[in-house]
Amino acid sequence: MSQALALAEQARLICPPNPAVGCVLVGADGQVIGQGHTQPTGQAHAEVMALRDAQARGHATAGATAYVTLEPCAHQGRTGPCADALIEAGVRKVVASLQDPNPRVAGQGLARLQAAGVEVEVGPGAEVARELNIGFFSRMTRGRPWVRMKVAASLDGRTALPNGASQWITSDAARADGHAWRARACAVLTGIGTVLRDDPRLDVRLPSATRQPMLVIADSQWRTPLAARLWQVPGRRVCIVGASADAGREQALRERGADVLQQPAAEGRIDLSALLVELARREVNEVHVEAGAQLNAALWRAGLVDELLLYQAPRLLGEGAPLAALGPFAELAQGPQLEYIGVDRIGPDLRIRARVTGR
Ligand SMILES: NC(=O)C1=CN([C@@H]2O[C@H](COP(=O)(O)OP(=O)(O)OC[C@H]3O[C@@H](n4cnc5c(N)ncnc54)[C@H](OP(=O)(O)O)[C@@H]3O)[C@@H](O)[C@H]2O)C=CC1
Numbered sequence: 001m002s003q004a005l006a007l008a009e010q011a012r013l014i015c016p017p018n019p020a021v022g023c024v025l026v027g028a029d030g031q032v033i034g035q036g037h038t039q040p041t042g043q044a045h046a047e048v049m050a051l052r053d054a055q056a057r058g059h060a061t062a063g064a065t066a067y068v069t070l071e072p073c074a075h076q077g078r079t080g081p082c083a084d085a086l087i088e089a090g091v092r093k094v095v096a097s098l099q100d101p102n103p104r105v106a107g108q109g110l111a112r113l114q115a116a117g118v119e120v121e122v123g124p125g126a127e128v129a130r131e132l133n134i135g136f137f138s139r140m141t142r143g144r145p146w147v148r149m150k151v152a153a154s155l156d157g158r159t160a161l162p163n164g165a166s167q168w169i170t171s172d173a174a175r176a177d178g179h180a181w182r183a184r185a186c187a188v189l190t191g192i193g194t195v196l197r198d199d200p201r202l203d204v205r206l207p208s209a210t211r212q213p214m215l216v217i218a219d220s221q222w223r224t225p226l227a228a229r230l231w232q233v234p235g236r237r238v239c240i241v242g243a244s245a246d247a248g249r250e251q252a253l254r255e256r257g258a259d260v261l262q263q264p265a266a267e268g269r270i271d272l273s274a275l276l277v278e279l280a281r282r283e284v285n286e287v288h289v290e291a292g293a294q295l296n297a298a299l300w301r302a303g304l305v306d307e308l309l310l311y312q313a314p315r316l317l318g319e320g321a322p323l324a325a326l327g328p329f330a331e332l333a334q335g336p337q338l339e340y341i342g343v344d345r346i347g348p349d350l351r352i353r354a355r356v357t358g359r
């Protein structure tokens with residue numbers, strides 16, 4: 001199963017919105033006879049890739065055991081049912097890490113395998129398999145994406161100087177690592193404040209990049225400039241989320257190539273909870289937030305942040321913008337409570353990962 005999980009890890013950047021799944025086929029003699037992982041949307045799933053691999057290597061699949069990191073599907077989606085492919089190949093046993101979290105299909109693949117006389121075991125590798133697909137699980141079980149907020153800060157927690165300057169607080173190495181986290185998301189979310197101040201690209205600039213996450217800009221008044229650098233990323237979808245009735249401006253953004261999304265607003269501010277539901281409807285699994293203190297605070301206040309990805313540089317900036325413009329709180333317990341899930345050194349900086357307690 002650990003080999004299947006390593007294959008799933010390889011799939012993570014290419015297969016969203018599909019879950020990243022790995023599959024290893026072990027022949028009756030205990031040798032690995034085939035392996036595969038999920039391909040980009042619309043192409044073969046892990047099980048079919050592993051069966052094809054075994055066939056290409058001249059191995060018979062009858063009597064084999066399949067180790068797969070998610071329940072094989074039983075439905076005809078963009079590809080055919082994997083449970084049927086395993087049954088037709090004569091597989092004797094299927095070991096799956098997890099049941100499919102999609103409430104419409106959960107358990108159906110396992111039931112079909114069992115009905116065909118295939119032995120089924122569920123559980124090995126469950127924790128790692130779920131982590132690999134945390135966004136897919138979030139979308140399926142909560143109807144909204146997993147929200148990971150990335151912040152680059154100084155040791156005293158500042159994210160920009162009082163005049164707005166913030167480039168660059170962290171090192172090249174930390175920024176490259178940040179790109180790898182952008183790459184695994186389906187969408188990067190920012191605020192119009194950051195767009196106007198930084199003129200960012202917010203794309204993935206890694207040689208290994210195979211797809212660009214959609215850029216989503218919270219911009220109630222349609223203020224995104226038509227000549228910004230964010231338009232210079234070939235093939236990347238830009239979604240501007242606003243609430244103003246200025247049809248002329250909305251049309252100009254549409255003509256510039258944006259997907260323009262009118263969202264309900266309260267006191268002129270976009271309803272971020274409704275926005276996340278809409279992004280899930282568009283098959284966004286993970287949202288990578290890179291925004292300023294205003295939008296960050298609104299996301300925290302609405303209880304929408306699941307995870308913090310904080311790069312901390314060993315420098316002090318004194319006065320300046322915080323990670324999120326929260327508070328002032330009267331009691332310590334009023335602030336969001338997180339737990340650390342990882343601390344790593346990235347070049348001269350620290351990368352701190354923390355998750356909201358209970359998520
Ligand atoms: N160090 C770091 O990691 C980062 C630092 N920065 C820095 O942050 C600064 C910009 O911060 P800031 O001005 O706070 O910009 P934000 O990116 O937080 O954008 C804020 C704007 O988003 C719009 N918005 C839309 N919906 C909402 C909502 N529901 N709640 C709140 N805002 C909403 C508002 O404008 P409107 O009402 O017009 O829609 C608001 O003014 C810059 O100096 C930049 O360099 C930025 C990103 C990362």
Ligand SMILES: Nc1c(N[C@@H]2O[C@H](COP(=O)(O)O)[C@@H](O)[C@H]2O)[nH]c(=O)[nH]c1=O
Pocket residue numbers: 152166167168169170171174175178194198199200201202203290291311
């Ligand atoms: N200042 C700062 C960051 N800032 C974030 O990076 C954005 C610019 O992205 P791009 O135009 O794609 O290079 C900027 O607008 C802000 O969201 N990131 C970091 O890793 N370290 C830093 O010190």
